Amino acid sequence: MDRLGRVAKTWRIAVLLALTVMFCAGSLVGNDHWWPFSPWRMFSTSQAATGSVWSTGIEVQTADAPGEWVRAPLTPENVGLNRAEVEGRITQIEADPSRLGTLARSHAELRPTAAEWTALRVVRRLIVVVDRKPTGEVRTEVLAQWDAR
């Protein structure tokens, strides 16, 4: 059996202690920006049993069918960003809707054969939940809009 010397054990313990301190500090006072020492907060927020669950999406107009809004996947494969990343920047998008134009550009790079997007809007769908059960009622609101023209 291979044993470790005093020095080898000491630095290993020091590394383990440092990791423990960082992970615990991240969980106690840290935020997502501390990654990999950010708090492990998957599904950690509370959702009221009665209220609304919101889900954000994008709708676009294409050069093929101007004037007609169609839903487009808000996925990295389609626009370079995913839904949560856009949801986290709603304030910035509302302040400066021209940001949405960058999604159309990324889409053109990622999907060069698809029809060009001429307009894009961010839509929030509020799904009404009463006593933990969706009622089927869905409210839609437009948060920001960008137009290529």
Added chain:
Amino acid sequence: MGRAVSGVNGGPGSVTGLADRSIGQLGRWLFTPMPVSRVATLRLLVFAFVIVDVVLLHTSGWYHGYADPVWYEPLVMGKVLHLPAATVLLVQALKWGCVLAALAAMTGRAPRLLGWTVAIGWVWYQYIAFSYGKVDHDRADFVVALALLPTVGLAHLSDQRRSEAAGFALRAVQLSAIATYFLSSWAKVRFGGWDWVNSATMVRAVVRRGSPMAQWLLEVPWTLHWFQWVLMGAELTSPVIFVLSEKWRRRVVGGWFVFHAMTYAAITIAFWPHLVMMLAFLPLERYAAWLRSRLVRLRGGDDGGEGGGAGDAAASPDSRVFEGSATP
């Protein structure tokens, strides 16, 4: 007062004596000699996972190469190390660099150099994925595996030694895997409050990304409510795994895998790197030896029927060594 002082400093029952013994026990537990071949097997799985992960599973970092830098939001790590926004060239270099380094590391050569190269590449690639506004919270413990498994040095799949270095690396991986559960229960309390268990968080998850299989759960809301209590209980008590017998430890690991499979079926979310970490609780070298013996037997069968014996012969010395090497 005088008695208290002498109690602190002297005698076997004194406070210092107790503290010394606890530290000694903790040290022995951290450095419990474990099979070097277990580390070799886990490293192989970890590096294989890195390849699958960067190519197939976690590709948002790659697509960020195509996102406008206006969306880049440096994390602390990026500010400290002055990491730039992603470009197509950078994400391509990291993705394929990770694959090449992981393939090279799977050979078992230069374990520290190659292992830490994979670690840097994978962490940077994750950083790019997470610095555009969304951090995936399940991928932090894997950093510990990538950083500490190389510290064991050379380790072959058929290495029959036990070592304290292997014991420490495996223990660190186990500890961080369990910390993921325990500290995520703390995060629920911190961000969701103690009332998290009675909230509709799981309903929200199913509404937002539920699979067709999970829709019936919305019709029977108590199932998701009850699930939140079970999850919180399981996470809070997760460290108990360290005091269980070998048999029960494996059962608990199995239980967690069932939980993750259910989560995947319901909301198509799986904490993939964390699942690899949980394998550190299992006698992987025995599974590898069993697999090898099956392969030898299979190959022997093709050769004309003599292989069964050859397979057994190849397998049994391994099994004896691994089963019998508990005492140094």
